[in-house]
Amino acid sequence: MHSNSLSSRELAWLRLSLTPRLGRKTMHRLHQVFGSIEAIVADTTPARLARAGLSPKLAAAIPAAQEERLLAAARRLARGGVRLISYWDADFPPLLAAIPDPPALLYVRGHWPPEPGLAVVGSRRAGAQSRQLTREIARDLAARGVCIISGLARGIDTAAHQGALDADGATLAVLGCGIDQIYPPENRVLFEKIAEVGTLVSEYAPGTPPFAGNFPGRNRIVSGLARGVLVAEAAAGSGSLITAEFALEQGREVFALPGSAHDSSCSGSNALLKQGAHLITEARDILEILWSNLPQAPRTPAAQTPETLSAEDLRVLAPLDATALHIDEIVRRSGLTPMEVSAILLHLELQGSVRQLPGMHYQRVRSG
Known part of the structure; x- marks a missing residue:
């Protein structure tokens, strides 16, 4: 259980996160120079912070962060049971810590799931057949103890999360906005369900809208948390292919569902297969490659009375x-x-x- 208030350490990280134009690279640089978040905020005079290479304007912005905004965000996060985990904390996920551009800070709501995890990505406008197959594969993997990781978007992401929940299994959603923002709005019920029984994760400060530029960064976390990435349906040049590229850079296995050669919405995933991605038609194909020793443990939730x-x-x-x-x-x-x-x-x-x-x-x- 999370306490009803943030710790002083979490508040210090929140202050940095809420500072305009202060991103993860600057957080990493500050920590490298000063050694800890406590040391960073012990003396926030601009001249001292400038030792980390911050511009005078940015250095002055950290102590000037609006106290009212900071406290309001802290109360909102505490009410939602959100905790802040930094790259330097012992409970930061080790797989994610090892990627080339790891987050400096994660906002986490819910229960941190155990290994292993599979990322599932694909088109927001995927066809019914792709969505249904994705849901079935996610359900079968989750029933075997695999955490299904996706981005809570429309289409394939939604089907993947639903499949995991069908099996009463673990699922984790990485958001492209603040953890207090629900996007897309029609996934409110799914958002709340995952917050209740799964995990919501974001590296963006509270209140951050779902800007288009946030999603490529979100995608590197989706793949970074997983052992492999399944691309269920993707057009050429889609965000799902960006996730697949991150996966390859991070040394993850890449899987893809085959699609019709006449369907442009499958051209990206078919191209991945040509380039050597594993062709997948059922959960067993993934299990044989990544988790051949997982025990058989089906779980079926009862329907509501x-x-x-x-x-x-x-x-x-x-x-x-x-x-x-x-x-x-x-x-x-x-x-x-x-x-x-x-x-x-x-x-x-x-x-x-x-x-x-x-x-x-x-x-x-x-x-x-």
């Missing part, structure tokens, strides 16, 4: 039975808004009460 469902949940479930319904028909029959129905369906999926089928159709899962 009606007694544990809200009135809105039941309004969505009521029209669902053996016959799958399109989401628009569920909206019509339930009388709820499309946004409400989408959020409830995701919640019910994570709880094992419904399953999503291709074409945005949903079917009820009967327990027993």
Whole structure:
């Protein structure tokens, strides 16, 4: 359990993190010169900080960090159970520490998962077949004790996290924004579920919006935390291929799902296969390469009983039975808004009460 306030050490790191234009490279340089975060903040006169090569303007900005903003961020993080882990702390993940450009600071919410881990990345606009296969592979790996690592984005990332949760397994989401920001907004339920039973990680200061420039940096952490990277569906020049490049630089295994040669959304992942990535069609293919000795340990969560469902949940479930319904028909029959129905369906999926089928159709899962 995390205390309801940050330690003095965490507050010191938070002050640096909130300083405008002070990034991870400067944090590394400050620590190299002064030896510890305590020594860095012991005397924050600009002349002393300039010994680490900081410009006078940047050196002056550290002690001038707005106290009100610092304390507000600290309260927000403490309420969410967020802890700060620096590169120099004993519990910083060793795999990530060994990459060429490691983060100086991580914001972590949830339970830090055990090894081993597999990163799963792919298109935000992936087809239903790719999403379904990704979910199945992630579920099967998570059932064997593999932590599924992804970026909480739409499409493949979402399918990967959902697959891990289907198996009641470990999953970790690396964010391209502050850990107090939910992006994309439609993944709010998934975000909260991962915060509850998995792990959320960010290297960006609280309040940082999901700027496009953050995501390549996020991707190096996704691959850096994993033993291997699975590219499920990716077009040429996509962010998923950037993650694959990081993986190769970091000495990780790269896997890819094959796609149609006529489908441009699969051109990047098919190119990876031509370049020597492992061709994958099921979880066993990955296990044989990375974790051939993992024990068989399937875990299947029970579906929620009606007694544990809200009135809105039941309004969505009521029209669902053996016959799958399109989401628009569920909206019509339930009388709820499309946004409400989408959020409830995701919640019910994570709880094992419904399953999503291709074409945005949903079917009820009967327990027993």
